[in-house]
Amino acid sequence: xxxxxxxxxxxxxNCYVFSTLSWSPDSRHLAAYLVRPGYRREVRxxxxxxxxxxxxxxxxFYPRPGDVLPLPQPVxxxxxxxxxxxxxxxxxxxxxxxxxLRWWADSRGFxxxxxxxxxxLYRLVEVDAxxxxxxSLIDETSETFVDYLPLGMARRMPEKSSVTMSMTGRRSxxxxxxxxxxxxxxxxxxxxxxxxxxxxxxGSSGGSTMSIR
Numbered sequence: 001x002x003x004x005x006x007x008x009x010x011x012x013x014n015c016y017v018f019s020t021l022s023w024s025p026d027s028r029h030l031a032a033y034l035v036r037p038g039y040r041r042e043v044r045x046x047x048x049x050x051x052x053x054x055x056x057x058x059x060x061f062y063p064r065p066g067d068v069l070p071l072p073q074p075v076x077x078x079x080x081x082x083x084x085x086x087x088x089x090x091x092x093x094x095x096x097x098x099x100x101l102r103w104w105a106d107s108r109g110f111x112x113x114x115x116x117x118x119x120x121l122y123r124l125v126e127v128d129a130x131x132x133x134x135x136s137l138i139d140e141t142s143e144t145f146v147d148y149l150p151l152g153m154a155r156r157m158p159e160k161s162s163v164t165m166s167m168t169g170r171r172s173x174x175x176x177x178x179x180x181x182x183x184x185x186x187x188x189x190x191x192x193x194x195x196x197x198x199x200x201x202x203g204s205s206g207g208s209t210m211s212i213r
Contacts, residue, residue: 006083013036014034015034015037016033016035016075017034020032020033020100022103023103025106026107028079028080029076029129032075032077033073033074034073034074035070035071035072036070036073037070038067038068039068039069040061041061041067042059042060042062044057044058045060069095074098074101074112074127076129085131087132088134091114091134091136095116095117096115098113098115107129108129109126109127111127119146120144121139122139123136
């Protein structure tokens with residue numbers, strides 16, 4: 001068997017994130033996020049109410065206005081055609097956060113939720129699997145800000161179910177990077193699946209690639 005690259009654009013400063021890989025139900029397409037890391041600002045808290053002799057600290061990730069945020073870009077792969085399909089980012093050009101990718105049950109495309117930086121726009125985006133064209137299914141806007149914290153639709157949604165959207169059902173999510181891996185696709189009994197050459201799934205990827213075997 002021979003590995004056939006699906007992409008060559010993975011780099012240390014712009015890497016594919018293994019935890020975001022999402023197969024279409026018919027296994028003909030694969031979607032993932034290509035993420036450019038941002039500045040990780042951490043805030044430390046001191047627990048003053050403790051009976052321990054040593055001080056207790058906790059740390060959270062807390063971006064401030066003006067910080068460079070991680071920039072995720074959805075990427076679509078046609079497995080049979082062994083090609084990468086470019087997705088125009090005009091519908092999600094000022095990202096604060098993107099939700100996980102969710103495929104329609106009939107594999108015609110996938111959806112994700114776009115939380116604009118500043119929180120004045122929250123959008124459900126659909127991407128067509130054949131063409132890579134995106135369109136907005138639902139926009140929620142505000143002159144002040146959209147209260148996105150209680151929105152959690154994608155988190156509660158089954159992996160292969162249809163998407164129904166309400167003004168109280170959306171999600172937000174972070175991302176986890178992969179370390180030192182080459183992501184491959186291979187066929188077993190007619191089904192495409194993914195594997196990695198390294199079991200590590202934390203930290204930043206130093207030039208990850210997408211390939212097919």
